[in-house]
Amino acid sequence: MQRRLCSAILSLEAIVLGLSTIVLVSLTSIATSTGLAIGLGLFVACLLVAGLLRFRWAYVLGWGIQVAALALSAVITAMIVLGVVFMVLWATAYFLGAKIERERAEWEARAAAAPGPDYSSGHE
Template sequence: MKRSPRRGMCAAILSLEAVTLGLTTPVMISLTDVPTSVALLVGLGLAVVCLLLAGMLRSEWAYTAGWVVQAAAVGLGFVIPLMFFLGGVFALLWGTAVLLGRKIERERAAAYAAYEAEQG
């Protein structure tokens, strides 16, 4: 069974991002005027969404949802300014993983096709 390099890279990024987003919760509670319930819902909610998406990357729609999470992480910068930077870093990592993963998958498919044609 072939493993998808795109899925592996994107799942790793979402898992690391879940930790970062989870850690925004205590920051929002202690350093901002955001109510505790909203901070818990946003911070931990986004972290859980990241972990769930990491497991759902077999479906193409999950990659689109991953872009939505990236936008939400950058948007969190309006509450915690450092998240403009951290969210941007994760968005760049996400985009790189998606594009590089697709390229690797295409090249791998071409190599398998060439091998099959040669054996064939």
């Protein structure tokens, strides 16, 4: 569940960062090549990390992407809002997904340990 939630957040964030590349290139004083490298680099990073979330270390990269997206607010002030929103969404997906997985594992362990009905005698 954690992987699904975090992957969804990164996929949505990739769209936002891809679109912010246009703003980064056209409305800031940053050189076009630098703006493209930053915007499209973060776009590609989101998609790659979303696909690599089966590895625990990829979540660290996901946190790094959140920090980088928030750091874009130094250049595009509107990104402070989007950066904070995606940071909160990422943290929620990360921690809530982990909690759901823990609770599901506990539930499955209890279900496996509980005796089931005895069908061998014809009575339940």
